[in-house]
Every structure is written in C-alpha cells, then in structure tokens.
Amino acid sequence: MTRARKIYFLAIAAICIFGVYGSLYLQNLYLLRVAILAVITAILALSVDILVGYTGQISLGQAGFFGIGAYVMGILNTNFHLPFWISLVFAILFTGFVGFVLGLPTTKLKGHFLGIATMGFGVIVNGVLNNWTSVTGGPNGIRGIETPYFFSISLEYGNYFLGFALASLFVVILLIFLIVHSPIGRAWRCLRQDEITAYVAGINVYKYKLIAFMLSGGIAGYAGSLFAGYMTFISPETFDLNQSISLITTVIMGGSGTLLGPLLGTAILSFVNEWLRNFSELRLVIYGFILVTMITLLPEGIYPFFKRKILFFFTSKKKKRSIETEGSNGKDVVNE
Amino acid sequence: MFSQMVVNGLANGALYALIALGLTLIYGVMNLSNFAQGEFAMVGAFAAYFLKQLHMGYLLTVILSFAVAGVVGLICYFLAFYPLRRSNPLNMMLSSMGVSIFLVNLSQYIFSPTPKVVETPFSDQSIQILGVYLSEQRLLIVIVSLVLCGLTYWVLERSKFGRSVRAASIDPDTAMLYGIPTNKISMITFVVGVALTGIAGALTAPIYNVFPTMGISLTLKAFVVVVLGGMGNIVGAILGGFIIGLIESFSAGYISTGFQDAIVFTILFLVLIFRPQGILSKVRGEKV
Amino acid sequence: MERMSLMNKVIMSASNISVRFGGLWAVKDVNMEVETNQVHGVMGPNGAGKSTFLNVLSGLQQPSNGYLKISNQKIVKGKPWKMTELGLSRSFQTVRLLPEMSVLENVLVGGHLYASKNPLNILLRTKKYRNTEKVLTEKACDLLRMMGIEAKADQKITGLSLQERRRVEIARSLMTEPRILLLDEPCAGLNPHETDKIAQMILTIKSRGISVILVEHNVRMILSISDKILVLDHGRKIAEGSPTDITKDEGVIKAYLGGAAHA
C-alpha cells in the first residue's frame, strides 16, 4: 500500500468514527429519523449499484429483496420469537438465496428483458406480501417487531440506531470495496463492458452475474431487516415498484459503478425529498421533473460528471485532449 | 361462468392489445421501454372526464382524448426523450419513469386522488349473447380497439409512412441512407403510440373510473403483453393482449383477484425463460 | 509456458464444422488440425466465412454440424469460457479491450483463471491472496514488457494507438497461458513496419511452445511465417498445405484476386 493510500484510508476511517460518534449527539428528532432512513436507503442504493454499476445488470425489483429481508425479520421475530440478531442472519441468507434463484433464469437475459423480468420479480413479491395474509398479515403488515439491543445498549434510542446503521453502512462499503478491487470485481467490470471479452478471458459470465445477484440480494435483505428493526412495523406498500424505481434512479443519478455515486445520490435525493415537503402536494411532481432533467442533462451521473470536471480543471493542457475524447464516450455523431 | 370469463377476458384483452400496440411500436422504433405508457391512458381518461364535464358527447370525447394524449406525448418527447436519443436505453427507460412520476402526481395535484366517474351512454345496458352478458361499453371497447389495431396494422403494412416506420425500426442507419428521417419517424411513432393509449384510457374510464394511479398497472400489463408477443412485434402484441386478458380473467375467477398480477408476472417469467423471443417470433441466431 | 513438446502432434482438431445462418451456409464441412509448434494460417477473401469459422473455434458460435477436439477432449456444447480453460485464447479483428480500465488491468483480466477467487481470501486479504495478485501483476508486467508497452501500463486504453491496442490484446491472451493462440487479423490497419514487428512477435510466441492460428489479409505476411495454411472461400475449404503449395494453387489465386474475369 502506498503512503498516499494509507493516508486516504486513515482519513476515511476517521470520517467513519467521527460519523458514528457524532450521530450520538444529533438532538433534532426529525433530522434523526431522516438520517436513519437515508442511511438505510444508502445501503440499498449500494446493493443496486452492485448490479447496475459494477455488473451492468438492470434491477427494477430491488424493493423485492428489501421487502423479503424486512418480512423474514418480521415473521421470525414476531411469530417465532427469534431474537433480532438471529433473524438478521436468516434474513441475509434467505435474500441471498432468493437472489441466487432469481439469478438462475435472469442472468441469461439482457437489457429491456432483464429490466422487465426484475420488475416482475418485484411485483410478484409485492403481490405475495399483500395477499398471503396468513403469513404476512396482508395489507395490514406486521407489528411489534423488536428493536435490537446491541450488547446492553438499546437501539430504541434514535441516536444509537443511527450509529448502528452508519456502522452497517461502513461495513457494507468496505465489503463492496474489497470485492470490487479483487478478481471478482475485475470479472464484473469486464463482463459489464464486454461479455465477449469476458468469455475469452475464461470468465464464467453467468456464475459471476449470479454472485452479483446473491450479494446484491443479501445486502438489500440486510437493509430490509434494519428497516424492520427501526420501524417495528412493516407493510407491503413500502416495498413496491416505486421504491425500486426510486432506488435505481438514485444510483444512476449519483453515478453508477462508483462507491461515492450512490451515496451522493442518496444524500441529494433525501435532501430534495425533505426540501420538497415545503411544496406539499406538488412534491412528487417536482421530483419527477428533477429526475427527467437530471437524466437528460447529466446522463453519466452527478459524481462522475463533477469528478471529470474537477480532474479536467487540474490537468495540464496536453492531457486535456485525451480526457476530452474519453468524455465523448467514443460515440460517432451522425450529421443531423 | 366459464364463457362469461372468456368474454370478460377478451374485452379486457382488447384494451391491453391497444396499449401494448403503442408500447411495442415505440420500442421497435426508438428502442425505448416506455414506463410512462400507462400514464398516457390516464391522461386520455382524464381528458374524457374533463370534456364530459363540458357536456360533450362521449364519442367525441373519446376522439379528442387521442389528441390530448398526443399533445402531452409530444411535449414529453421533446423534454424527456429527444435529448437522450443517442444515450443508452437504460437512461431512456429511467427518463420515462421520471415522466411517469411527474404525470401521476401532477394529475393527483390537479384532480385529487379520488376516482372520478365518467358517464357513458352505453354503460348500464348490457346485451345477452348465447347466455353471456356483455355490457355495451365493453362491446364498444372491443370494437374500437380492434378497429384501431387493424387500422394501425394497415397503415404500417400498406402505406408509404408505414413502410418508413418499419424500415427505420429494422435498420435505422440504412433507412437514413434511403431518405427516411429516422428522428422525425421516431417522434411521430411516439406521439401516435401514446395517443392510441390515450384512447384506451378514455374507453376504460366508464368501467374502472378515472384516477391518477390507474396507469401503473396498465403499464405493467402492457409490458407483459409485449414480451409475450415478442418485443417490436405488432401481431404479437395484439394476440398477447387477448392471451393476458384471458389469463387474468381465469385467475381472477378460479384463484383470487389479489394474486392476479403475481400470476400474470409468473407467466411472464416462464415466457422469458423458455421463449425470450416471444411466442410468435422464430429463434434467431446470435451473431458475434 | 514451459510446455515444450518434443515432436509435433495434433492438439486441436475441428471436424466437419458447418454453420448455417438462415438459409445460407456461412461455413460448410471444414476440417482442420492444429499441431504443436506450428503457425497455422487461415486465408480467404472477404466474406469467405473466416470470422464465423474462428468464432466456432473459439466457442463463440455453436456449429450447426461438426465438433471440436482439444487435447483429445471432445467439446460437445462449448461454453465460450470453457475454450479458454482448455487452453485456447484469441484476439479480435476489431480489438476488444475494456475502455474503462488501464492497460495493466486489461491484461490482468486475462489472468482470471489463475487468480485467487475464494471470498474469504478476498475479504481478509490473506497472504495467499496478496501473493497470487502480486505474481499475476508481475506476470502481466512481464508480458507488457515482452510486447514493448510496459511504459503505458497505467494509461487508459483510449490513449493508445491501434498497434499498441493490438499488443495489449495479445498480452491479455497470453495471460491465459494458452496452448493455442488464435489471432484474428493482427495486422489489419497497421503499416508494413508495424506488420513486420507483429510477425516477429508471432514467431517469438511460437518459440515459446504455443501454437498459433493466424488469420490475416496481408498475404505476404501470412505466407512468410505460416507452417501450414488453410484457404477458405464461400465457407468451404479450397486448399490446405504449405505456403509454397498455396501460392501455386490455381483455385486460391482465383479466389483471391476474383474470378469474375480472366486471371
């Protein structure tokens, strides 16, 4: 590890510790709630990014994994009276398994078909949650889920829960970082850019897509359990198509295929969402408008755009030419 | 009971066919999976509701809903899709989702979420054919849908414009070499595609009422229909519409209405796994 | 890379390969045997079915008829990555590199088969993991040095010339430790000087005990370095033999310069 990298990691570690510590002092209950939900959304956005950003698989059904994670937690915790932590392990394993099963057929699909198939997955999960009343409680959902104790600290206090959620987020970030910067991540990025290259490099494309589906599902399931533990009440409407769409747009807007992009996307959209409450009923109208504007103006995502701009600002003139051609994405423009 | 389900299924199927037709046209020419398709049905339905308030005749409102949905479509095309015409399909898809959110919530803001009733001169009379009841409104839906599907098919297959659309969807670059302005073609296709859906909305309004979120489930079904019939396949979309209508009607009759969507999507999964090219298309070899 | 063989023997064979697109046979009944320590040329005019044949050899295209054998293992339904595992690696006519990765990373992708993929090793960054990564990186650097582009290891692909890209692609192929290297028009778009360099490189690769299947339009180049040449036209084998035999073959001359008129 180079010296610069060491400093970089120390800085990030410091931010983590400071973040978790600082979360204990947040007094405003409203802000606390917003922050906790934003952190859970960030974990979800990262799980989407594994598929969309790193492996190039569209996921329009991430709310399905999210919902399954939350419901496994809810059912095990309330019906079977398993403690939070054990339910959590089950939730992660089960959603990972669901990711595997979903991946078996869908890894063979591409583009629009994959999008519609994953969307179908989300709709099916939502349908089951809504209608399998004997197990899921139907539209009424599940009440009375236990908020966990972390050793002897009750996470019922928002501050503690925020600290816990943040710590989870950092663990997820570290996990993704380690995997992405490994032969698995290389295989992912390779098959995303060009599947045929992946073939000739000896990469079993389907296997690595499956791994991505499992990991993505597991992480989303974790976020679901976290959500269930925080809210103590879950109902199907949280886990619908809108949730899936909002997640994928968060990732794309922030900048897919990066770690910071989805975080930035979550932060901005959470902020925009709260700010738009001032407009009460017009909130989602403006939200939709912002979405379309952002995608049409910055199709590459906010984070990559600013990264490029900032890098561009600091590079020498000689290098600028090559960066400019990179920015053009190698597409040939037709006369119009 | 059985034959009643068949008739209901076919009536809904005609509606799905009409919406899926627009969706598949747009997909074929623009390579866009338009997630806002159902919202244009909603726009058409609200147009019918609003015009009805002005004491216009129902049939006239149905025709005008075509124009209203078309105009809204044109604006959306230029704001949300034209700038992305050379971007990747994923961005286009997301942009259509943004359009969907925008339209749903705008209509919620303007008209409130409460369902509106649209009266029709056909609604409360039903006719009996061979022991099966069919309301006149449903009969109207079937007739208008079939006529529009047939008309679209005829235009595509027989007219000069239709030739251009088909050429542009098969090979856009070569189409340009032979004088076809592909950008203009995709604009017209988009507008017509969503305007047809607008009519579907106006037709369904008297039966299912009008409310801002009515489009979402229509979009989902239209996608299932299009995948079933083969993306970009016109005949497939029409046939697929009826199949989905029937499946839905049977699953509601024999299993439960709540599971209706889940069952439809399970079938979608099976199709995607075993016949991803749709039920009508032949298997094509993938070229490297 | 130390697989030197004492005598030439067949390590790969293609039997009766046929491919059909719609109503047309792109390739029909082509047989081919690749021996160790050989440069096996494949020639043919544009549209002769070379690319399709190559795609079959590398597992990217399923033949409608016929089968492949590598080291006496019959490949029934080839999964594309399986061919690489069995020791066949290829390059492409239009270079396929990953634009978002550096030169070094592009080569490292080729080392996938030998990388440490155990999740525990990856998450804990164990010594074993770090060692394999280090060995792979060193090997990639070695190959880049052999290709004469180690100076650009950290650059993005977009800054490279066509010739450099070709070299990176070949380095990636070698990274898979192939026994057979399939080169699809490695000289397309290069000038004579660059072509000579690539020819030299192919001989170097051969001297390391790797058989090369070479497809090339540059006739002089392919004649000068091949041990055996297969000529395709209209999807069929029209000649096979040593370069001298090929140049004398009437059918080949006709196919190449066009047989529409006198020749």
Add this chain to the structure above:
Amino acid sequence: MLEIKNLVSGYGDIVVLHQLSLHVNQGEIVGILGANGVGKTTLLKTISGLLKTREGTITYSEREIQNISPYKELGLGIAHVPQGRHIFSKMTVLENLQISLDNARKKLNEKQRLEYVLSLFPELKDRLNQAGGTLSGGEQQMLAISRALIADPTLILLDEPSMGLAPIVVQNVFQAIKRISDSGTTILLVEQNAVAALDIVKRLYVMDMGRIVYESQQIDEKELEKIKEVYLGMDVS
C-alpha cells in the same frame, strides 16, 4: 461532380481517414481498391453523412455536403449501397424498392422504374413478394443495388458489391454495374476484388492506411500487376 478535399474522419478516438482527397467526374465509374481495413467503407460512410466529417470538404454538384444529414442525400441524387447489403430483411423485395422510390429526388413512375430495374436484374422478378431476408447472398446484393438505382440517382456509392458472392454471381453483378454506368449514372465503386473491378472501372485509386497511395488514369494489364504489388503484396505470376 464529386470532389473530396483533405477529408479527415474516423470512429471515436481512432482517426481512419487522413487528409484524403479524390474526385469523380460526371458519368465516370471510379474504383477505389484496397485491402481490408484501409478505410474504404469509412470513406463512403463519411460521404453519405453517416459519419461526421472532422476536417475537409465534400463538394457535390458545386455544393458542400459534408454537414448534410444522411437522409437528405438521396434527395440530392446520391444513393449509397452499404457494405453487407443491409436490405430491410423483414420487408418484401418490392417494399425495399418502394422505400427508395418514396424518397427519390423527383416523383418517378413506379411501374417504369421497376421495369427498368428488373430488366437489369431479372432474378428479382419472381421474388418481389418474398421477404428480403430469404434471398440468397447474390440476390440480396442485386436487391441492394436495385434499391439504389430505382430512385434514379446521379451518383451511386457502391461498397464491396462482390463480398461473399460466388465468382459467377460477381460476374453478373459487375456486368449490371457496367450497364448502369453506360446509361449515364456516375458510380464510385469501393472494392477489394481487384480483377472484377478492373474490368469495369474507367479510373482508379488505391487506398492504404486511410490515404490514397496510388492513382491511375488508364486500366490495362500492367496496372493489374502494380495493384497486386501495392495492396496484396503478393507475387502471383
């Protein structure tokens, strides 16, 4: 009639054509020969606007056309027969031809044009209602040329019409091209098949590495040897 000066063009960050210049006179049939991958197709695509001209000018009938949309070029009288034929596979042969007639530079009599085209390619007569994708390679090429010709263009850009065709079919196609040229249409022919092309062109350029490396005014046996040398690098005799 067509004059190209210092043309620079390419894909993404790869420049394929380097300061290329050439001209085609009214009524001529000009060949551009060269091996695979030297930029012949890129040149034609740039002329017809499918690729953007980065530098240089393309003048056609005293009008600069380098910034004109590809779909307006047929209206100017330029028809491009792309490499690999690119016929509209799911449409019938007749529809393929009608597309071109719909967008021709002037209103044409469909029946008359169709008769003319079918007289050149009688093979297509029985196949008018068959889907384009079901034709054989040779028939597809004939259809591709007919599709260009039916719009009565003044300039036809032909990209490798011999590709993948059997020698006897190549002969047919080239004789038809010659007849088209004899009737006064200007043709710019890009070919790899030197012998076939030499038989019909009046003048030729040889391309290599995105540049014109050789230009010739008269075509004879001696030229053939030279061309072999320049782009095949093959000593056949």
